[in-house]
Amino acid sequence: MFVLAELKDNVRIAPDQFNLKLVDAVRDEIDRKLANKVLLNVGLCIALKEIVSLKDSIILPGDGASHTEVLFRYVVFRPMVGTVMTGKIRTCSREGVHVTLGFFDDILIPHAALQHPSRFDEAEQAWVWEYPLEDGNKHDLFMDVGEPIKFRVSREIFEETSPIGPPKAEGQASQNANTSAAAAAAATVAASQEVKAPYKIIGAINESGLGVLSWWDQQAKDDEQEGEEDNTEYDNDDDGEGACEE
Template identity: 45%
Template structure:
């Protein structure tokens, strides 16, 4: 579930941080930049694990800040395909189940990957597994065990395009910002997402299996 990823970056240290030890100052900057953020084809960064090497510091003229090239290892959340994980049901829709692991919510179990005999209850807004004549409800916040089926990285970098009004004039900054926010909210794609399945013995609600 968690792996170590080796990364390189140039760290900018503000003069106010010069009183810190080099290791602490560099670690603080890296954690602020990377923690809880997705690096493409790497995964969700959690925190700095260790620092492998640093270059000599240099200061740019008229800047006052110190710069240092760093090679470091980051603790990253990136389960391997086929790994079995446990989370909680966050929400349900006719398309499937969304699972949360507290620190990561972009896990989807499509309805096609649920157990045979599972159906969506529109009144309760949950899925129900019909097992040997008994209805087993998959309630919100129930602990659920699933297997990772696929992962997907998407470029979530916002793009801003010049826009004009109906009269042909350029929109104001406020108008442009509002339009961009509306588009972003309506087409939001997570930078990193997992797809899971329940189609294997031992998967499903933990309460079904006595654990």
């Protein structure tokens, strides 16, 4: 789930940081630049592990800061495909179940990768697994927000992103337009713009043992109770046989 990535960067240290040791100033600058950032095809940066090497610092003409080429190792979140993880359901939509790990929210379990058969309940805004019973009926198992869920990583998606500017006006607004109406229209246009996540994980729960943890906990309790009942009946039969022999 967490890996060490070896990276190289040219770190700029401002003059007001010259009072610090070079290693400490470089550490602070690397963490400031990378912590909680996504690097394309690398993953989500978590924390600096160690500095491998520092080259000589140079000062460029017209710039009072120092520039140092640094080779370092950084702890990165990037689970391998096939890894089983446990998170919590953040929201549900027709697209599927959105899961959070607390520090990472861009996890989607698409509807095609849910337990089969499943349906989306509009009233509850939750996906429901129609669990088949032995008598042919079905028992609804809800995927409620906040429930712990176990899933398998099936795919990862990296996308290049760039800052999104203000929405472009489709036409010139009337001079007599109401200010609040214009602001509401701008907010609507901005909300309609698709915001791409730089790193997204696609998961799946369509196999035994995966899904909402409470499903399997309840099944284990039911199996344990059935086993205790079977043992009780077996003990009663033994007592009866002993009484007959006497």
